[in-house]
Amino acid sequence: MSGGHIDFNKTKTFLIDTTKCTGCRGCQVACKQWNQLKAEKTVFFSGEGYQNPPAMSEYTFTRIKFRDYQKHGQNEFAFYKEMCMHCNEPACASVCPVGAFKKTAEGPVVYDEKRCIGCRFCMVACPFGIPKYEWSKAFPLVRKCTGCYSRVKEGLQPACATACPTAITYGNRADMLQEAERRLKSRPDRYFQAIYGKEEAGGTSVLYLTHQPLDELGFKQVTKRPLPSYTWQALRLVPGIFLGVGGTLSAITWFQHRKERIRREEEFKNSRVKPEQKEEDQ
Structure with missing residues (x-):
C-alpha cells in the first residue's frame, strides 16, 4: 500500500x-x-559469481554482483548493484496484513517494525527476493x-549514491527515465536497448542500464503488471466470510504478538542487567 x-x-x-x-564496492x-x-563473517563463493558476501541478509542491504563473460575472445567482468527495487506498487505492502510496508x-x-507480526508474507511476495529475516536474533x-x-x-541523496564515483545518478523518476533514454539513443553500441525497472513489476524506483543482455547478467524476469493486482485477483476467489475472519484474526494476532514481543524483550533486557545495577536501582 502507499500513503495516498x-x-x-x-x-x-x-x-x-x-x-x-x-x-x-563503495556503495556497500x-x-x-x-x-x-x-x-x-563470510567465505569466498564463486558458484554464482565472485561477489562477497555471497547473498544479501539482515546485515547486508546492498552488494555488487560480479558476472564474468567473453568479449572478443577475452574474459571480462561486469558488475551491478543489487538492492531493493522500491517498486511503485510494492507486492510486500499489498500482502502485509498489518500495513508494515508503505510506498512513500x-x-x-519503508518498513514499520512496530507493526510487523513476523508472518514473512513479504518475503514470499517480493519478486526480487529482497526482504530478509533476522534469523540470528x-x-x-x-x-x-x-x-x-x-x-x-x-533533501539528501542516499548514502550509496553519494559514495558512488561513477555509476549512480539520483533524481526524479521522469528525469532518470529521460536520461536513460538519452544514453540508449546516443550510444546504441554501448548499451543493451532496455531499461530494467521501467515497467518491471509495474515500474520501480531503481532503473538499470547494461551492456549485456539482462538475462546474461542474472536480472530476474518479472511481469510488467503491478504485482498487487495479482494479490487482489487471488483474494477475489476467496469467500468474503473467510476474508473477514482472516482480517479479524490478523488483528488479534498482531495485538497478541506485539504484546508478547514487548514482554519478552523486557525480560531479555532485565536478564542482561548486572546484579550490582539491580541493587542500585532498588
Whole structure:
C-alpha cells in the first residue's frame, strides 16, 4: 500500500549504469556505515559469481554482483548493484496484513517494525527476493534497504549514491527515465536497448542500464503488471466470510504478538542487567 496518491514521475529514483560500475564496492561500505550494519563473517563463493558476501541478509542491504563473460575472445567482468527495487506498487505492502510496508511519496518503500507480526508474507511476495529475516536474533524482524528514507526526507541523496564515483545518478523518476533514454539513443553500441525497472513489476524506483543482455547478467524476469493486482485477483476467489475472519484474526494476532514481543524483550533486557545495577536501582 502507499500513503495516498503518489505521482511516480516525481518519486526519487536510482539510475544505475552498469557500464560505468567499476566494482569498487563503495556503495556497500556506505550502506553499512549509514545503517550501522554489522560486518559478516563470510567465505569466498564463486558458484554464482565472485561477489562477497555471497547473498544479501539482515546485515547486508546492498552488494555488487560480479558476472564474468567473453568479449572478443577475452574474459571480462561486469558488475551491478543489487538492492531493493522500491517498486511503485510494492507486492510486500499489498500482502502485509498489518500495513508494515508503505510506498512513500519520496520514493522509498519503508518498513514499520512496530507493526510487523513476523508472518514473512513479504518475503514470499517480493519478486526480487529482497526482504530478509533476522534469523540470528531471539526476537526477529524483517530487514531490507530503506532507500535512506531519513536522508531523502531532508533533501539528501542516499548514502550509496553519494559514495558512488561513477555509476549512480539520483533524481526524479521522469528525469532518470529521460536520461536513460538519452544514453540508449546516443550510444546504441554501448548499451543493451532496455531499461530494467521501467515497467518491471509495474515500474520501480531503481532503473538499470547494461551492456549485456539482462538475462546474461542474472536480472530476474518479472511481469510488467503491478504485482498487487495479482494479490487482489487471488483474494477475489476467496469467500468474503473467510476474508473477514482472516482480517479479524490478523488483528488479534498482531495485538497478541506485539504484546508478547514487548514482554519478552523486557525480560531479555532485565536478564542482561548486572546484579550490582539491580541493587542500585532498588
